[in-house]
Amino acid sequence: METIKVVKTAHYVPSKVVTNDDLSKIMDTSDEWISSRTGIKQRHISIEENTSQLCTNVAEQLLEKSGWDAESIDLLIIATMSPDSYTPATAALVQGNIGAHKALAFDISAACSGFIYGLNVAEKFMVSSGSSCKRVMLIGGEVLSKVIDWTDRTTAVLFGDGAAGVLLEQNEEDSSCFVSSSLHTYGEQGDKLEAGKTDALSSFPTAGDHKIKAFSMSGRDVYKFATHKVPVSIEEAVEKAGLTLDQIDYFVLHQANSRIVTQIAKRLDQSLAKFPMNIAKYGNTSAASVPLLLDELVSNKAIKRGQIIAMSGFGGGLTVGTQIIKY
Amino acid sequence: MTEQEIFDKVKDIVVEQLDVDADKVKMDSDIKEDLEADSLDVFEIMNELEDELDIKLEADEGVKTIKDVVDYVKKEVDAK
Known part of the structure; x- marks a missing residue:
């Protein structure tokens, strides 16, 4: 067991809400069909804001909630399957946006398991011998709407945009692990x-x-x-x-x-x-x-x-x- | 496996998955119309049959009634 604590959590979703009824106006589907088969009633869709922007909003909230200085972050990981670009990594963009100059930053591509894979990678960084990695920011963020075929009712109804993340800290004194x-x-x-x-x-x-x-x-x-x-x-x-x-x-x-x-x-x-x-x-x-x-x-x-x-x-x-x- | 054994197996799974009375499940029952299953229920019924009988079934094989399922499963079991 590793004494790693989830210090703070935060999320951000874009403001535009698209309901099942809204979708039924642009494709052959219905609220009843979608909600009975998936449990989904609505989703948030990002207009103008890309993945790095959703993640930056979460990062800023995390810093504010924790009172941590951005310079104290050692590692910044973004889990995403819808990055802004092939390069730079979305994590690098967020690192630059919040001024986390000392943080190593990269993305993890493991789709819907990405956040869990990210926790695992963060843990390995934090506990490896001689590691100076004590504080980690891990955010999962997606703008899936930009890779959806909005004429394909079998997939378009399922996905939404948003970002959420955690601050992790290694602290021997704590019982969280x-x-x-x-x-x-x-x-x-x-x-x-x-x-x-x-x-x-x-x-x-x-x-x-x-x-x-x-x-x-x-x-x-x-x-x-x-x-x-x-x-x-x-x-x-x-x-x-x-x-x-x-x-x-x-x-x-x-x-x-x-x-x-x-x-x-x-x-x-x-x-x-x-x-x-x-x-x-x-x-x-x-x-x-x-x-x-x-x-x-x-x-x-x-x-x-x-x-x-x-x-x-x-x-x-x-x-x-x-x-x-x-x- | 006989047709009756397969029917009993299908019936058990359908009763469990769809939460319907066993006496409602008959050979000529229409899975979607009479037993009110949707596409995910059909997925789950096929998945359970695959696991229990160690066969591979396609969900879009055009099965409509319980008899269709039994016939399809029998064909795959016999081919094993």
């Missing part, structure tokens, strides 16, 4: 969920018309993956921790689909009351969804210091990851 984790990647199933796919040149010289492809997803394969592999990942992490599922106070799961979360609760034989959800308000915000839910639970005091929380992400890669913390 990272308890255990379980991460897996199933690359042979990578083509089941794709977004932003690019093609190599077909000939040279070329007219150079670069195209980036929109979201495509094999719904049933991803559904099956999530309902099978997430319970396994949670059980592995719980076993590694020497805990039982009953000792977990909350399961903070990636908000992809309420039906998936319900099925995971059923497979783990745990009360659905331990699986809080906010997908109705935000849709699937990929790497932002776990910290967005965590921040809401911390803010409304549902999650308290000392509780055991299992956080799980799952999605593109295909990837899955669980991190258990004592909050």
